[in-house]
Amino acid sequence: MSASLTRVLQRWRPGRGGRPADGFDRRLLAPMMTGAALNPVNSSIISVSLVPIGAAFGAPPARTAWLISALYLATAIGQPVMGRLIDLFGPRRLFLTGTALTGVAGVVGMLAPNLGVLIAARVLLGFGTCSGYPAAMYLIRSEARRTGRESPAGVLTALAVTTQTIAVVGPSLGGLLIAVGGWRATLAVNIPLALFGLYLGLRRLPATPVPRRTDGRHPVRDLDLPGMGLFAVALVCLLLFLMDLGGGAWYLPVLTLATGAGFIRRELRARQPFIDVRVLGGNLPLVATYGRALLCYVVTYAFLYGYTQWTEEGRGLSASQAGLVQLPLFATAIVVSALTGRRQAVRGKLLAGAVGQILACALLLPLHADSPVWMLLAVVVVLGVPQGLNGLALQNAVYHQADADRIGSSAGLLRTFGYLGAITASAADGAFFGQRADTGGLHHLAWFMLAASVLFLAVTVTDRSLRRIRDNPDNADDPENTPDTDKPADTGKERT
Structure with missing residues (x-):
């Protein structure tokens, strides 16, 4: 990935103090991208591990699906919580x-x-x-404030390349690790990654003093712990329901709605709400972006987990071969992100990404147990195009639509909705595959993904607010093209 990121950022020329000429402190890039990559790597590396783990513990796909959902549940809860803490205390x-x-x-x-x-x-x-990820988005916004100009488009592009396309390295890396050290190696890889991240964080992230309020209150007292608790309970109930749709647990959606209503009521009354639902409710473009993220990642992760399991059990590939089949997805997504990253073109990217997802889902339908390898690779290459477009466009949309003072929690919420999509995808994989990832289950999963892709396209086509996000490929040079960094660019949202 380093060579691709170098090409994305090659227009930067260092100035004094190790900073590029446009002012962004490039020393922050390594910890930003390392930290942001940890989650997508772990999200995807498990895809080729599910079958050997199931064999080791005698567990069917319906049970090993919890390995996916457990991570996403924790992340869906933790992302906005961490984002809010970063907003209050800084990223380090x-x-x-x-x-x-x-x-x-x-x-x-x-x-x-x-x-x-x-x-x-x-x-x-x-x-x-x-x-x-919330720490990286916070650093990008804080650098914009420090320099008095918008951060270079290449920074957001590099972050998107890291967070959205690094996930596709996971299956290939996982297959290699399994071949060398078994499925346990896919967990052990986090040890050196964490040590490297700690080194970069200690060396390069700026120390942030604990802010002091004029009224003498410690900022930790601004944490909305009841709101966070209700948010967590609602997500847990929703996950348990999705993971056992045929189990007859009718009370779970009732509890989800009840705790969700309690959460909204709490946030409307809280002095410092965990999620400011008034502002969020008045920012319909941002809400629409979160909805698109959910639909987008339903398709992305249903493919990542479902298709990979099918290539192993339905097509008969080994774990390392299944990982290699996914590799063109990474290469295609990297190229697409690098070529399109300098221009925002949020609406155009989302439209092209939606069409690409529809085509990729349609290509799953003719696959069968004897399909040639070139057909397997063709599906992966086609999906690589929306993989490179959608993540970049969604990230740029949040960056311009969110309130600057809550960029950490807003970025965390983007991930939360993405992981809700991943949880839905995991539940769908478990429901359609049951005891084995066969071809019939893959075709049912493809129709489900196709429906989500069509809905994603419809939501994008009807959202006029996307036209208001300005397309400034060289926004670091022209003062007239530089929005006020103390508040988000004008996206037409209402404020309360």
Whole structure:
């Protein structure tokens, strides 16, 4: 990935103090991208591990699906929580804490004696890896404030390349690790990654003093713990329902709605709400972006997990071969992100990405147990195009639509909705595959993905607010093209 990122950022020329001529402190890039990569790597590396883990513990796909959902549940809860803490206390403390927890989770997972302990390790991984992305978005916004100009488009592009396309390295890396050291190596890899992240964080992230309020209150008292608790309970109930749709647990959606209503009521009354639902409700473009993220990642992760399991069990490939089949997805997405990153073109990217997802889902339908390898690769290459477009466009949309003072929590919420999509995808994989990932289950999953892709396209076509996000490929040079960095660019949202 380093060569691709170098090409993305090659227009930067260093100035004094190791900073590029446009003012962005490039020393922040390594910890930003390392921290942001921890979650997508762990999200995808498990895809080729599910079959050998299931064989080791005698667990069917319906049970091993919890390895996916456990991480996403923890991350869906932890992302906005970490984002809010970063907004209040700065990124360094939370980055280091989360990275250390990632290393601990790697040790627990490597030594797990049964599936339950392994699921617990994935929960720890979810909480540990959820600080990197909000910290990166906070640093980009704080650099814009420091320099008095918008950060270069290449910075957001590099972050998108890291967070959205690095996930596709996971299956190939996982296949290699399994071939060398078995499935436990896919957990152990977090130990050196965490040590590297800790080194970069200690060396390069700026220390942020704890802010002091004029009224003498410590900022920790501004944390909305009841709101965070209700948010977590609602997500847990929703996950349990999605993971067992045919189980007859009718009370779970009732509890989800009840705790969700309690959460909204709490946030409307809180002095410092965890999620400011008044502002969020008045910012319909941002809400629409979160909805698109959910739909987008339903398709992305249903493919990542479902298609990979099918290539192993339905098509008969080994774990390392299944990982290699996914590799063109990474290469295609990197090229697309690098070529399109300098221009925002948010609406155009989302439209092209939606069409690409529809085409990729349609190509799953003719696949069967004897399909030639070139057909398997063709599906992956086609999906690589929307993989490179959608993540970049969604990230840019949030960056311009969110309130600057809550960029950490807003970025965390983007990940939360993405992981809700991943949880839905995981539940769909378990429901359609049952005891084995066969071709019939893949075709049912493809129709489900196709429906989500069509809905994603419809939501994008009807959203006029996307036209208001300005397209400034050289926004670091022209003062007239530089928005006020103390508040988000004008996206037509209402404010309350």
